Amino acid sequence: MKCRRCGEVAQVALPSHHTGFCPTCFLDFFRAQVARAIRRHRMFGPDERVLVAVSGGKDSLALVHVLGEMGYQVEAMHIDLGITGSSEPIRAFVEDFCRTRGHVLHVVETAADGLAIPDVKRAVRRPICSMCGKIKRHWFNRFAFEHGFAAMATGHNLDDEVSRLFANTLRWDAAYLGGQGPTLPGEGKFVRKVKPLCRLTEFETAAYCFFQGITHWHEACPYSGGASFTSHKRLLADLEQVSPGTKMAFYENFLHTGRPAFAAAGKAGYGELQACAECGYPSSGEICGVCRARRMVAGTGPT
């Protein structure tokens, strides 16, 4: 197989695009897909400051790196969850990556907010993954808002988006289907959320990291019991195998046809929210879930 652009030996085959590329042209393709996602979904412009959530996994490292390459005003943010034996080496790894590659890095320690995840796990009688996600999203948004970023970007790739869309479609979850997409506009204290890798598969992101010499953190969180969307991802991979392009078509047609239908049915946006009486950030109740968790950890709220 030859590279479609330059005729050199292709190293990455992309059946869903009916093509294959050599490493150099693949990197061009990758950047072109990111540029297309940013433009088509009006994510941000060259004059806007963008904060990227960096976990240390391949998607977030690829994202901060490619946005930097493309000349965007990008800064990285890492959330230190305070899990002994796990959070320290990840943080050191991310700090090393950003130092080496020249990215500004901000680190927020949830422990400094009374929310070290092991303490939360002990205090809260709910699955820790959903609570941890809530805390991370809260702090990611709060930091972006307080430091004047125009947008906050996450490394969600096409496979992430499609498996999540698939799970929500199986349930016909109207709130999700009317509101989700690669760009969620800002509103009040919610900073605009964007997913610039939404047109790229997990394989393509891994290939980008490989050709750019980006090593990434592989170890799973000690608290995670295995990824929840694994069986959907496998199933969607089977569909893609039989009909290359299915995943992208499912996602794109959803954005074109499905989302507007649900949005028109009045299920879009953030819903009815008020300012949390404690932190001031949007909340569905008087006190937001993060502040409630902090109270539980401190022993000043219901457990």
Place this chain on the structure above:
Amino acid sequence: MKCRRCGEVAQVALPSHHTGFCPTCFLDFFRAQVARAIRRHRMFGPDERVLVAVSGGKDSLALVHVLGEMGYQVEAMHIDLGITGSSEPIRAFVEDFCRTRGHVLHVVETAADGLAIPDVKRAVRRPICSMCGKIKRHWFNRFAFEHGFAAMATGHNLDDEVSRLFANTLRWDAAYLGGQGPTLPGEGKFVRKVKPLCRLTEFETAAYCFFQGITHWHEACPYSGGASFTSHKRLLADLEQVSPGTKMAFYENFLHTGRPAFAAAGKAGYGELQACAECGYPSSGEICGVCRARRMVAGTGPT
């Protein structure tokens, strides 16, 4: 495992209903599911005449049989496609079934309308399965309309419905998603279409036939190259295996949430149609597809 109702030994396990039944109670369950579908989707009443399309397969035989058992005014209709070596034995089999079980049977021969399928296959440069389906739907509807039936019923089961819904959801086909369901109201010369087996799986229909001593026609059409939804059915079976009830929830939530959203987006119903200049039945063009096919077979139209 014991029958949930009577405590006898269960012979049919139904994980999606968290239950199992002995043969007698399973037949009650089956009829109750049919009754529920008819009631909930306002399919037809006891005073209305219902025409059932009978191909000879298990679903259509189960349908005509169960509706008869339940006391509905049901008559059967079989379409003889004129395929030598295939259509004759199927027709004889259906005639024998209806005679034995006491069902009124109407037979329409497409050859009498100039549309023997082998001739159509030779004349029309399109996949024969879609053309054959069009001819069958045309004649099924035409016969029901001309003979004053209130509704026409097909044996589509939950697996058929879910795999078709799934395929159309993967494409986010708004016209399908806004208009499809177990009952499609009549309009002009379109007779109401209903699917009373929509709450029952293929396995449940097969079990009903088995316990009722209904043998059915097994041979595939000589022109079919294999069912198109097979891979989706397998995939949905895998999902159902992991989470029993997924298929039913996907279908029911679609009807509750998905379909109204697309219907409100203005994509429902039969669309813009006119009367075919030749047969008078609804058509998207001046001459309907069936009449165009007849012209091609007769050599009086473009091929």
